[in-house]
Amino acid sequence: MLATKPKQRSRNGLKAKQRRSRAPAELRFQYLMLTPDKKGIVCKLDSGKIYELAIATCAVAEAWDGSGVAGVRLEKDRRTAWLKLRSGVELDFPADFVLHHCEPTYAFHVSKIPPSMLGARVKALRERDGLTLEELSAKTGIAISNLSRLEHDKVNPSIKTLARVAKALGVDVAGLVG
Secondary structure: OOOOOOOEEEOOEEEOOOOOOOOOHHHOEEEEEEOOOOOEEEEEEOOOOEEEEEHHHHHHOOOOOOOOEEEEEEOOOOOEEEEEEOOOOEEEEEHHHHHHHHOOOOOOOOOOOOOOOHHHHHHHHHHHOOOOHHHHHHHHOOOHHHHHHHHOOOOOOOHHHHHHHHHHHOOOHHHHHO
C-alpha cells in the first residue's frame, strides 16, 4: 500500500498529521487503506466516520484501464486520495466523492456552483479548440480524471477550478458557466 509518510500509527491504518483548516472537517481524509482483497478502500474522514468505497466506483474514470489496484495514497493536504493501478496510472478522488457514494444523506457539492450543463459546455469549448483532455490537463494543471468528471457533470468544481479551465479555454468564468 502506498501512503503518506506516517506521523503516527493507528490500529486501522496510517493517520496523517492533523492540521488546522477553514475547510469543513468532513472534507479531509484522516487515513485510507486498501481492503485485504483490494476490492475496496477504507477511508476515515476528520469527522470520525469510517467508510468503505468499492473500487468499482472508481472504474468510471476515463483513465481506468482494468489492470488492477496497486495501492492508495493521500495528497499532503488530505483532501485528495490517489488510487494507483498496476499499470502505473493514478486516479485521484476528493473526500466528497467518498461521501457522495457512501453517505446517503450527504448533499453532494454543498455550497458550490451546480453542474447543470457545465460539463457539456466545457467539452464543447475544449473540442472547439481541438484540445484533448491530456492537452487541457497540461494547460490547467488539473488531472485528466478530474477534467473527465467535470465534463460528465460528476463533480461540482470550485471557483478556482473554473477560473483555471476558463483561462485555458480562452473564456471568462461567466462565459464558461453561462
